[in-house]
Amino acid sequence: MANPLKLYLTCVRNTLEAAMCLQNFPCQEVERHNKPEVELKTSPELLLNPVLICRNEAEKCLIETSINSLRISLKVKQADELENILAKKFLRFLSMRAEAFQVLRRKPVQGYDISFLITNYHCEEMQKQKLIDFIVQFMEDIDKEISELKMSVSTRGRLVATEFLKQFL
């Protein structure tokens, strides 16, 4: 892993370890309701200060915490138009299948490419450390996957171009 990326991911990991201290907290507004406070943002006393971790202008991670939920929003690197559409397609593909991930949000927060919503229930069902490992590995894998996709598309294009030009020989 390159050094700048490692530092970025380490910073995200440390922040998540500190932020992921969630407990059950019923809704103060509506009886017998239990809602993730980070989404509603109705009670400021239940919200912590959001943390924005920027690797560069194009890549950043926003971590918003509340008493019973945590929202992580990621902006992924997109160097050119091809990476742009590949990232958009892939992250939209994942978001549409958010139920398979449980902690994934169906719609990313505005200004970001993908968002996670972790509640206290997720922390009860899953191990906290492994959840953090998943988020960090996800960030790493997304970058890797988009780079590989771009390379594969270029390689395919080259092969197809070669086959097309062979017809003229």
Added chain:
Amino acid sequence: MATFERASPALKEILLRIYNAEKPIEVDHHLYEFGSVEYYIKSSASEPFTYLSISTPLLSQGVFLSYGLSPYTLQMVRDISIDALDIVEPPTDGYQLTLRLDFSKLPHDKESLKIITEVSSVQAVILSSQLKEMLQNVNSWDISQGMYKPIKLIYHPREPFYVIRQPQKIVAVFPMRFKDHSDVIIATSFFQELMDVGSSGKWAKVPHCNWSPIPPPELIGEPFEDLSTNGGFVSFDISSHHVEGKRLDKTVWSLLNFYAYVKHHVKCTRGFIQRRMRRRMDSLVQVLEKSMIEENGEIKKIKGWKKMKKWMRLTSKSKMIKRRYHDFRKKMKRIRFRIKIHGFARFRRRWLTMPNFSSSMGYTQLKNNN
């Protein structure tokens, strides 16, 4: 690699059926392809001939059409099979060309299949013969004539391309249009690879390929709607080397199917991206599943009621009981639909409902794995 069939599969099937029939059969078919090509096949039991009429939008709306199909085109069609095929003059009303086929004159071996396939590709023969005529005259233009007016050719509807005669070469320009923005990006990446590959030393003999986002200067003066594109312009420089002998056929067919080739590549790339995304998603989900807490050995649950503790220790037994209860409930429901007993619903709700074992007083203590 995609291979684009010259022969119409439906037409080939019908002609083969007529050819393979033990005795002459009655056939009267109208076939439509690509929204603009029409075939009419007529065969009767009383006559030994089969008539095939074809109507197709031609490549160019210029001087070639003033007297119908050019003699060169008609000769190309006759060359398919001199014995078994004859051109009927005048053609059937509403069609550009009518052929009379005599299957009895076809050889009784694999050659017959080849001829029938050639007959089924008569539309491709007509269109490619027009382009061949243009490309064959690469060197016959005087240098002093300079630039020539581009000739607009239409092979696929709504996808015209241009052929511009220049000294020593002919330039074929393809304005590219796509419906989706992501298709534009994928295609642009392909065109750049095409340029890169074509400009390398190993491929010096192929037509020089160029892509630009703006119309080339040769197309100045053409209608705006033909020049408004989102995929740029791809141009090929065809020299005399590319139209010698058998290469002429390949060059013509490649140029005519360039649009279809690009669209096919874009579609396959999208499918490839989708498959890859699906595979990656499965691997990501597996990582998340590892973070799930296992039921046995990882959790120490402390319950308020002693009976509850006893039940929770025997987790497998409770599961078995639950399963049996569900089976019994299903059975009762089935019976319920057949026979309705008054008051049974109340009895079922009171005595046959499984009590809820979770306790509001109990709490869950998670084992610290660190």
